[in-house]
Amino acid sequence: MTVVSLYNMRLKNQIFLFFFSISIFCWAQQGHLSPNAQISVLTCGSGDDLYTTFGHSAFRVQDPVQGLDVVYNYGTFDFDPPMFYVDFAMGDMYYSLSKQDMPYFLYAYELENRWVKEQLLKLGESEKDILYQFLETNHLPQNRDYKYDFFYNNCATKIGDVLKETLGDQLLFHEEHLQEKYTFRELIHQNLTLNSWSSFGIDLALGSVIDKSANAREHMFLPLYVMNQLSNTTLDGADLVSRERTILSSKEKKSEQTFFTTPLFWILALMLFVLAITYLDYKNNVRSRILDFGLFSITGLAGILLLFLWFFTDHTATANNFNVLWVFPLNTIVAFIILKKNIKNSWLPNYLLLLLVMVLLTAILWIFNIQSFSPLIIPLLLMFGIRYFFLWNYFQQQIRLK
Numbered sequence: 001m002t003v004v005s006l007y008n009m010r011l012k013n014q015i016f017l018f019f020f021s022i023s024i025f026c027w028a029q030q031g032h033l034s035p036n037a038q039i040s041v042l043t044c045g046s047g048d049d050l051y052t053t054f055g056h057s058a059f060r061v062q063d064p065v066q067g068l069d070v071v072y073n074y075g076t077f078d079f080d081p082p083m084f085y086v087d088f089a090m091g092d093m094y095y096s097l098s099k100q101d102m103p104y105f106l107y108a109y110e111l112e113n114r115w116v117k118e119q120l121l122k123l124g125e126s127e128k129d130i131l132y133q134f135l136e137t138n139h140l141p142q143n144r145d146y147k148y149d150f151f152y153n154n155c156a157t158k159i160g161d162v163l164k165e166t167l168g169d170q171l172l173f174h175e176e177h178l179q180e181k182y183t184f185r186e187l188i189h190q191n192l193t194l195n196s197w198s199s200f201g202i203d204l205a206l207g208s209v210i211d212k213s214a215n216a217r218e219h220m221f222l223p224l225y226v227m228n229q230l231s232n233t234t235l236d237g238a239d240l241v242s243r244e245r246t247i248l249s250s251k252e253k254k255s256e257q258t259f260f261t262t263p264l265f266w267i268l269a270l271m272l273f274v275l276a277i278t279y280l281d282y283k284n285n286v287r288s289r290i291l292d293f294g295l296f297s298i299t300g301l302a303g304i305l306l307l308f309l310w311f312f313t314d315h316t317a318t319a320n321n322f323n324v325l326w327v328f329p330l331n332t333i334v335a336f337i338i339l340k341k342n343i344k345n346s347w348l349p350n351y352l353l354l355l356l357v358m359v360l361l362t363a364i365l366w367i368f369n370i371q372s373f374s375p376l377i378i379p380l381l382l383m384f385g386i387r388y389f390f391l392w393n394y395f396q397q398q399i400r401l402k
Contacts, residue, residue, distance in 0.1 A: 033132050034065035035125055041159055042071065043227040045115040045250055046191060050198050052112070054191045055223035057156045060102060060118065061132055069102040072135045075155030077148070091314035093148040095155070097139050106248060115250040119230050122242035123167075127235075131166045138162075149316060151184060151210070156223045159230075163240075170236045175216040177232040184210035184317070185372050187222055193257075194375065200263045203374035204302075205309060207321030208365075211372050263376055271383040278390050287394055293339040295387065300332030322371045325358040326381060338391075346399060352392040359385045 044056040059072040076098035087093055109116050123131065137143060148154060164171055182190075185206070192199040219225040233240040259265050274295070277288050307329055309318035334351065337343065359381050366373050 033061070033063050033068075033125075033128050036065055037061065037063035037068075037128055037132070038120060039123060039128050039131055040118045040120045041226070041230060043117045043119070043223050044109055047112050047114050052114070053198070054188075055156075057159045057223040057226050058105075059131075059135060059159070059162070061135070062102075071100050071102055071105040072139065073098045073100060073105070073155070074146075074158040089313065091316075091318075094145045095148040096146075097135075097144040099139050109248055113250050113253065114248075115246065116248035117227065117244065117246050119227065119241045120243040120245075121230075121240055122235070122238065127167060131162070134162060134166045151218070151221045151317060154221060156226045157221050159226050160217065160220050167235060171240070172234050173217060173229055174232045174234065177228060178216055178219065181213050181215065181219070183212060183372070184214050184218070184221075187214060187219065187225075191222070195262045195264045196257070197263050200374050200376050203372075203376075204323055204327075205306065205321070206317045207310065207319045207323075208371035209319050210317050211369070267376055267379050271379040274383050274387055278387055281394075282390060285394075285397075287391070289339050289341065292387075292391065293335050295384070296331040296335035296338055299327045299384075300329055300335055302327040303329035304332060320371070322362065322365050323373065325362045325365075326377070326384065328355060328358055331355075343395070343398070349392050349395045349399065352388050352395065355388045356385060356392065359388070 038061075040060045040062075042056075042058045042060050044058075046053050046055050056073075056075055058074070060070070061072065062069045074095065074097050076096045077093065078096075106116065146153060146158075151157075160173065185203070188202060188210070189199065192202070216229065220229055230241050231244065274291065277291055281287055303324050306318075306321050306324050306327065309315055310321050310324075334348075337345065337348075362373065362377075362381060365371050
């Protein structure tokens with residue numbers, strides 16, 4: 001090796017070490033906050049879409065020395081993957097921690113007419129640094145994704161989890177502010193209109209497991225309860241929140257929903273239609289086979305869907321769903337039998353008697369608070385009870401005439 005090549009090699013190594021040292025220095029500078037930095041928790045109001053109905057929570061980190069003002073958002077998900085809807089149905093949803101400049105974050109909520117409130121956390125320099133380092137590490141590509149659970153692992157629960165993990169046992173969540181503790185279902189309904197398709201669908205899909213009372217920490221799956229809890233949290237004996245302010249207000253929204261588009265209207269319309277047909281069938285001693293096929297098919301398919309959500313998905317909230325008593329899965333098969341004109345099955349009256357017992361059992365479970373059902377199913381239970389009783393009586397007469 002010549003002297004010149006040896007010199008060039010040493011020069012290259014020195015240049016490499018120089019730039020490597022610079023990069024390490026810059027990383028170290030970015031990895032630590034200045035004494036003027038502030039960390040806060042943002043709470044956002046509800047939006048018009050179902051996935052925005054319950055609001056949102058996020059961390060905000062400001063450091064004027066570094067020109068830093070970013071939001072760490074655990075509520076990011078991607079619609080693009082082709083299996084998104086399959087994963088959603090199977091309860092195999094993954095959310096991500098994203099990092100966004102505060103002005104862009106705020107602009108999105110301004111467009112959606114959603115309020116944003118900020119709670120500034122009273123943290124020491126080392127505590128701010130630990131929290132910031134945690135968020136930065138969590139934002140790395142290999143760490144940012146997490147398995148989503150609506151009640152136990154979402155953007156709101158992450159606030160309490162991250163604070164507890166970074167600040168340790170000196171952080172205490174006090175419960176005195178909760179004058180009453182609610183069940184998970186009651187907490188959901190605080191954010192929904194009872195007579196809405198979203199409320200009706202949620203009550204139909206979620207099981208009795210959400211009818212247990214939630215403790216103070218479990219209330220924090222909702223952003224509003226996170227905000228209230230932080231105002232009643234101490235760190236080393238002092239209040240965690242030093243200041244709370246509104247940084248974006250929302251304008252009053254006018255409801256565009258009319259009664260004719262609500263589930264109650266269509267349920268009442270269906271009930272009156274079925275009862276009218278049942279009365280005419282009774283008077284004329286006939287049976288509307290197409291109507292029965294439709295009712296049995298719809299209830300059967302709905303029941304199969306609920307069983308699928310209960311036993312074959314990772315959803316924690318769809319277990320023990322006793323809605324399957326009145327939307328009975330076997331109705332799917334019976335629908336094709338009951339469509340026939342001349343039925344000679346002697347077991348059919350007993351099956352209809354079973355369906356009547358199932359409707360009654362649904363009401364009993366409701367009365368004894370084993371599961372809370374949507375009040376909108378009351379007209380449906382009455383409708384099915386009357387129709388099943390008519391069919392039981394009709395087939396009993398057909399058997400006696402043989």
